[in-house]
Amino acid sequence: MLASSLPSSLVALLFKSLPLSSSTTLLRSFLPSSHFLFPPPKPLPSFSSISLSTRAMKAPTPQTPTPQPQETQTRKKKAKRESPEGLLRFGLDMCSKHGDAVEAIRLYDDALEKGISLSLHHYNVLLYVCSSPSSTPETLEKGFQIYQRMMKDNIIPNEATFTSAARLAAAKEDGDMAFDLVKQMAMAGIPPRLRSYGPALFTFYKKMEVEKAYAVDAHIISSGVQPEEPELAALLELSAKAKRGDRVYELLQRIRVLVRQVSESTAGILRQWFESETAMEAGDELWDEEKVRVGIAEGGGGWHGQGWLGKGSWRVEDTNMSEKGVCGSCGEQLVTIDINNVETENFAKSLAVLASQREVRANFASFQDWLGKNGPFEAVVDGANVGLYDQHNFSFFQLNSIVNRLREMSPTKKLPLIVLHGRRVKGGPADSPNNKKLIESWRKAGVLYTTPPGSNDDWYWLYAAVRFKCLLVTNDEMRDHLFELLGTSFFPRWKERHQVRLTVSKNGPVFHMPPPYSIVIQESERGSWHVPTLVGDDIETPRKWLCATRLYLNKANGSEGFEAIEKPK
Numbered sequence: 001m002l003a004s005s006l007p008s009s010l011v012a013l014l015f016k017s018l019p020l021s022s023s024t025t026l027l028r029s030f031l032p033s034s035h036f037l038f039p040p041p042k043p044l045p046s047f048s049s050i051s052l053s054t055r056a057m058k059a060p061t062p063q064t065p066t067p068q069p070q071e072t073q074t075r076k077k078k079a080k081r082e083s084p085e086g087l088l089r090f091g092l093d094m095c096s097k098h099g100d101a102v103e104a105i106r107l108y109d110d111a112l113e114k115g116i117s118l119s120l121h122h123y124n125v126l127l128y129v130c131s132s133p134s135s136t137p138e139t140l141e142k143g144f145q146i147y148q149r150m151m152k153d154n155i156i157p158n159e160a161t162f163t164s165a166a167r168l169a170a171a172k173e174d175g176d177m178a179f180d181l182v183k184q185m186a187m188a189g190i191p192p193r194l195r196s197y198g199p200a201l202f203t204f205y206k207k208m209e210v211e212k213a214y215a216v217d218a219h220i221i222s223s224g225v226q227p228e229e230p231e232l233a234a235l236l237e238l239s240a241k242a243k244r245g246d247r248v249y250e251l252l253q254r255i256r257v258l259v260r261q262v263s264e265s266t267a268g269i270l271r272q273w274f275e276s277e278t279a280m281e282a283g284d285e286l287w288d289e290e291k292v293r294v295g296i297a298e299g300g301g302g303w304h305g306q307g308w309l310g311k312g313s314w315r316v317e318d319t320n321m322s323e324k325g326v327c328g329s330c331g332e333q334l335v336t337i338d339i340n341n342v343e344t345e346n347f348a349k350s351l352a353v354l355a356s357q358r359e360v361r362a363n364f365a366s367f368q369d370w371l372g373k374n375g376p377f378e379a380v381v382d383g384a385n386v387g388l389y390d391q392h393n394f395s396f397f398q399l400n401s402i403v404n405r406l407r408e409m410s411p412t413k414k415l416p417l418i419v420l421h422g423r424r425v426k427g428g429p430a431d432s433p434n435n436k437k438l439i440e441s442w443r444k445a446g447v448l449y450t451t452p453p454g455s456n457d458d459w460y461w462l463y464a465a466v467r468f469k470c471l472l473v474t475n476d477e478m479r480d481h482l483f484e485l486l487g488t489s490f491f492p493r494w495k496e497r498h499q500v501r502l503t504v505s506k507n508g509p510v511f512h513m514p515p516p517y518s519i520v521i522q523e524s525e526r527g528s529w530h531v532p533t534l535v536g537d538d539i540e541t542p543r544k545w546l547c548a549t550r551l552y553l554n555k556a557n558g559s560e561g562f563e564a565i566e567k568p569k
Helices: 008-016 022-028 070-082 084-098 101-114 120-130 137-152 159-171 175-187 194-206 210-222 229-241 245-258 264-274 277-281 289-299 341-358 361-374 383-388 396-409 433-445 457-467 490-498
Strands: 314-319 379-382 417-421 448-451 471-473 499-505 508-512 529-532 545-554 561-564
Touching: 070 084, 084 101, 084 120, 101 120, 101 137, 120 137, 120 159, 137 159, 159 175, 159 194, 175 194, 175 210, 194 210, 194 229, 210 229, 229 245, 229 264, 245 264, 245 277, 264 277, 264 314, 264 529, 264 545, 341 361, 341 457, 341 490, 361 448, 361 457, 379 383, 379 396, 379 457, 383 396, 383 417, 383 457, 396 433, 396 508, 417 457, 433 448, 448 457, 457 471, 471 490, 490 499
Parallel strands: 379 417, 379 471, 417 448, 471 499
Antiparallel strands: 314 545, 499 508, 529 545, 545 561
């Protein structure tokens, strides 16, 4: 149950029963003891003080509401905007946009002086502005005072309130208080978000409080929140500095799944780890080869999860991969990580459900029926992306050249599916005689699907490519909000194996097919690691990789040099 749906009296009793750690002393210095999170409920008036006339107690006669003219509704909205509360909201929103805490506080003080009623939104904006990283000590203190006032006004907080309060605590370097607020949020039935954990986690990271940071991480996992690279990188660096090799290994595996390709800063943390004395000692010289092989097979390749293999120094180098996936540093062959057919089918079903929720259900259902009648396809083309690539205006000529090249490459010489928004096939370039003939030929061949007005054609071409397990031709990086909704680690794996990117040269279009190896952190059977970075894209510039391989010092022939480690016999 959400806290916003609880009566304030019940919420007050809930939080009065919560244990508060010593870390709340800072917040208590600004709040009365009885108003830490929620004030006690106001006493209800006695029955004798309520005067009810006989007429007031009669049930009202139902009446049909009179439709409000558009002009009346417009006047009401305008009046609301121009009310003192509406003007205050606008002013505070502008302060939030520009990060102006001084002006926000001035507006707040002026509102109190004039007796303007403040809503949850007003308070949340004020707390957000006061808790910004650039806040001064005076601004932070004012933020706590505003929080105290909010509690006195019986405004029930939401996730944004708790998160801003946690940021205020973090600005005072009180990670315990910031974490307590997250716990209390969860106990009140308000699901924490990733941003809710940041103040506590990064405060513990800054202060090298390792176990407390691990406690925050455990809470993140138990809440079903998915951490991102900044949170995992902070935990990784903290673990490396604390000489916790087991934790470093665990976090590297989580980064492999959730992040796949790391930033330069995270690669730098890993380099420091592999070059440390702790990394030299981490591992087992006598590992179980069979368990390693089974782990790789069950995991689909590219990792085994059996812990660090071997002991001794690591050779750590920046490197590139050949077109076939051979490491330029250690010569090891990277692998393609399998995609399970069951996973693909489940992903297609979940994608269809999500698309039906976001699109007009009948429209997307019609598309699914159309695919059943005209499919399967060997490739799907994101028509808008391809027709606009490196062009000022949409080019049917360029789109057609891509379509024809795909047909030439097809074993069955079948045309690919072309997905275009309806507005692309009417007016503008679509009205030229040649383009009209081209569009009509695609329609007759059953390879053109035009999405209806108001739709997002991304759902359509993505679903078709997933459903038919075929190639998808688009330069769309698929990183915007729509694709974030998918919320699954399967999607980047699928995209890597199916997306065909495009460049155009003087000789025509050039297809950049999926690589013959997976661009993801890989752990080999012999214990080496290869970490891809976001530097480079393997089209215009080679991608930079970090290679870490176990070595030993060879003095057998009187010279000093490093050679690849072999498992002791």
